[in-house]
Amino acid sequence: MSWTLNQMRTFQALSQRGTMAAAAEALGYSIGAVSQQMAALEASVPRQLFLRDGRNLLLTDAGHVLVRHVEAILNAEAEARAAMSEDExxxxxxxxxxxxxxxxxxxxxxxxxxxxxxxxxxxxxxxxxxxxxxxxxxxxxxxxxxxxxxxxxxxxxxxxxxxxxxxxxxEMLMALPYAADTFEVPSSPARRRKLARESDWILAPPDSYLGRAMRVACVRSGFEPRVVHQVTDSAVAIALAEAGVGITPVARRMLQLRSTKSALMPFPKSTRRxxxxxxxxxxxxxxxxxxxxxxxxxxxxxxx
Structure with missing residues (x-):
């Protein structure tokens, strides 16, 4: 079954007005054009759509079913046209x-x-x-x-x-396995490097982007991290650092996800994301x- 929008509009007008002449006048078509479109529409459906009553055309049961769907389609088409005419x-x-x-x-x-x-x-x-x-x-x-x-x-x-x-x-920071009120954060890059080299680390797996990037950052800072815990979830890694099991890298937004009492210090060489x-x-x-x-x-x- 293949119908055009023009056929649907003509079918709707004919169902509302009852005669081809009235439908043609409403649409600005000739009676012959209305007749041709309705003949094509009826040929494309498996059921009769009209009953003739003199000059009037009455809808069959199938016609009443079809007109409800046609009205829905034409309303949707009108809404689509209106949407396309709006400012983007x-x-x-x-x-x-x-x-x-x-x-x-x-x-x-x-x-x-x-x-x-x-x-x-x-x-x-x-x-x-x-x-x-x-x-x-x-x-x-x-x-x-x-x-x-x-x-x-x-x-x-x-x-x-x-x-x-x-x-x-x-900036990426290091969350240390020490409470902020009991430990003095090293101020010099050399002392930070020594602490980082001698501590255990909590890092994401090396096949993750975070894991790769932080291993590169550690090497750039002059040490190879001794990874004891591989953790993907940043909140879990921060909790482990706070519990004292190792150092983990953090950023400000990570700390808004899970705050910590751990002392924080910069990498020996500035690391950012x-x-x-x-x-x-x-x-x-x-x-x-x-x-x-x-x-x-x-x-x-x-x-x-």
Whole structure:
């Protein structure tokens, strides 16, 4: 069965007015055009649609069933036309945003609040995804854009067709296996290096981006970490450091996810990470995508 919108409009007009002449007048067609369109429509369906009563045409039971669906289709088509005629910035739309732990707790609520103020017509659905899977989730189209991390000491090759939008940069620190009120943090890089070399470490596995980046950071700082505990969850790693079992790397946003009483000290050589947005380059032509990006840029800068 194959029907055109014109056939549907003509069928609706005929069902409402009862004669081909009245339908033709309402639509601005000739009677012959109305007759041809109805003949084509009836030929495409397996049941009779009209009963003739002199010049009047009455709907059969099948005709009554079809007209209800036709009205729904024509209403949807009218809504689609109206939506396409709106200013792009006013159109209602939905996006999927990939998020991860420490960003989800701190940056995401602020970003969504600012987006609601600047573009209330854009609705964002968040989806928690592992940091290592973020870029591929964008490439595959599982999400429209995603929050991710980038470690300048261990940069990863960008996926073709994606753009990385920096949001903020923060220093990586070492959470020590000592309580802040009972231990004096070494002030010189040499003493920090000695402490780091002689201590046990809690790191993410080496096949994870965080694990690789932190091992590179340790080597850049002049020591090889003695990894005793391999932990992916940052909150668990921070808790273990506080319990005194080793050193673990932390960033400010991680500490907002799980605060600690551990003493904190910088790496012997400055180590940083960036919070970024990952998006397909072509999608940057979408107003909704750029609006979300701008909201999260503001959230990173203006966050209390």
């Amino acid at each position: 910035q006013q159109q209602s739309t939905e996006l999927r945003l990939g998020v991860f732990g420490s960003a989800a707790v701190t940056l995401v609520p602020r970003g969504l609040l600012l987006l609601q103020e600047s573009a209330p017509n854009i609705r964002v659905h968040t989806q928690e995804i592992g940091v290592d899977q973020m870029t591929m989730a964008v490439v595959r189209g599982a999400v429209d854009l995603a929050l991710g991390v980038d470690y300048p000491d261990a940069p990863e090759t960008p996926q073709r067709g994606t753009t990385i939008i920096p949001l903020e940069e923060e 960036r919070i970024v947005l990952v998006v397909r380059t072509a999608s940057l032509e979408r107003h909704s995508v750029t609006a979300v990006a701008e909201a999260f840029k503001r959230a990173a800068v203006d966050e209390p």
